Amino acid sequence: MTTGSRREVLGMGAGLAAAGVAAGFSARAFAAPRKIGYAVVGLGYYATRQILPNFANCEQSRLVALVSGTPSKLEQYGAQYGIPRTHRYNYAEFDRIRDNPDIDAVYVVLPNSLHAEYTIRAAQAGKHVLCEKPMATSVAECQAMIAACRKAGKKLMIGYRSRFEPYNRLAIELARGGHVGPTRLVTAEHGFPIQPDQWRLDKALSGGGSMMDIGIYSLNAARYLTGEEPVEVSAVESTDRADPRFRTVEDRVSFVLRFPSGVQANCISSYSSSHNAYRVHGTQGWIAMEPATPYTGQAMTIRKDGVTAPRTLPPPARNQFAGQLDHLAECVLTGGAPIVAGEEGLADMRIIEAIYRSAAERRIVELKA
Numbered sequence: 001m002t003t004g005s006r007r008e009v010l011g012m013g014a015g016l017a018a019a020g021v022a023a024g025f026s027a028r029a030f031a032a033p034r035k036i037g038y039a040v041v042g043l044g045y046y047a048t049r050q051i052l053p054n055f056a057n058c059e060q061s062r063l064v065a066l067v068s069g070t071p072s073k074l075e076q077y078g079a080q081y082g083i084p085r086t087h088r089y090n091y092a093e094f095d096r097i098r099d100n101p102d103i104d105a106v107y108v109v110l111p112n113s114l115h116a117e118y119t120i121r122a123a124q125a126g127k128h129v130l131c132e133k134p135m136a137t138s139v140a141e142c143q144a145m146i147a148a149c150r151k152a153g154k155k156l157m158i159g160y161r162s163r164f165e166p167y168n169r170l171a172i173e174l175a176r177g178g179h180v181g182p183t184r185l186v187t188a189e190h191g192f193p194i195q196p197d198q199w200r201l202d203k204a205l206s207g208g209g210s211m212m213d214i215g216i217y218s219l220n221a222a223r224y225l226t227g228e229e230p231v232e233v234s235a236v237e238s239t240d241r242a243d244p245r246f247r248t249v250e251d252r253v254s255f256v257l258r259f260p261s262g263v264q265a266n267c268i269s270s271y272s273s274s275h276n277a278y279r280v281h282g283t284q285g286w287i288a289m290e291p292a293t294p295y296t297g298q299a300m301t302i303r304k305d306g307v308t309a310p311r312t313l314p315p316p317a318r319n320q321f322a323g324q325l326d327h328l329a330e331c332v333l334t335g336g337a338p339i340v341a342g343e344e345g346l347a348d349m350r351i352i353e354a355i356y357r358s359a360a361e362r363r364i365v366e367l368k369a
Helices: 005-008 012-020 027-031 045-057 071-079 093-098 113-122 139-152 167-174 214-227 320-336 342-362
Strands: 036-041 060-065 107-109 128-131 156-160 183-191 231-239 252-258 264-270 275-282 284-291 299-305 307-311
Touching: 012 045, 012 060, 027 214, 036 045, 045 060, 045 071, 045 320, 060 071, 060 093, 060 320, 093 113, 107 113, 107 320, 113 128, 113 139, 128 139, 128 320, 139 156, 156 320, 156 342, 167 214, 167 275, 167 284, 183 214, 214 252, 214 264, 214 275, 214 342, 231 342, 252 342
Parallel strands: 036 060, 036 107, 107 128, 128 156, 183 264
Antiparallel strands: 183 275, 231 252, 252 264, 275 284, 284 299, 299 307
């Protein structure tokens, strides 16, 4: 999720079925006549520019309800997407979603500090949850979200869209499969010069600066490319406190992760410089993605056996946004577990807290399993 309205924030057939079973899906997913209905909570830039339009590209998901603190947004997007007034909610009446059987799942696209509250309330209302990253602003909040969804018997998935993007999926396959030999080093850099007057620059809403926003892409990439969990982290923060953008949050964080196999990841998170890339260095070459995790336009280059060449994939049937929406829908229909469940968000938050601690205390912080 990117910049949203501050007023909104504060206002708060049998053969096909058989093939599906053989592929690991239940017959129910193919026989079900309806799609999983989503309520989108929060109508900021990311929700309105990326999420809402991509329901049209989904196979098993549909938009059925909207939640916003801004009446004009409910009117505008409700009319645009054919959402009846009975399915448009403000934050004060959010809990009434429990009485709407058309809503199967809720997509929380709110400022970070509100993720835990609305995930827990959605679970208590009997709805599955897709929550934007970062999952929350603390480990304790992540644990509470997981517990609430588990108690309600509902699925919890975190919006790591890159896990549904073809080039990133291929990079994972190649890196973990030793395509350029065993991985020895990962570099991951993400950043952009942030504009002032955004909720992301208010720690009370964001929970932190670049590390809680763009830096999570570097962190998560290091984890999914290696398939390992780091055992220690060291970090250095660099922030110009004279810059009015950074009165309460950090700008740049450089951090190093060490993994059990001996792989090291050198990572950058920045709100004052432009980066969107990662590279997996193996004993026989490297796999590079630049840009790595944008909304569109990913590009892969591989160097192996002394030859450097691009790797191009055909256009996917579903883009990463539709892919993640449908993944939760498929899990609901089949009883499967999301590949980016709440525990994935919790794992990132544990490391983020350790990164902040390492930078503040100027020391290496060990990470417990």
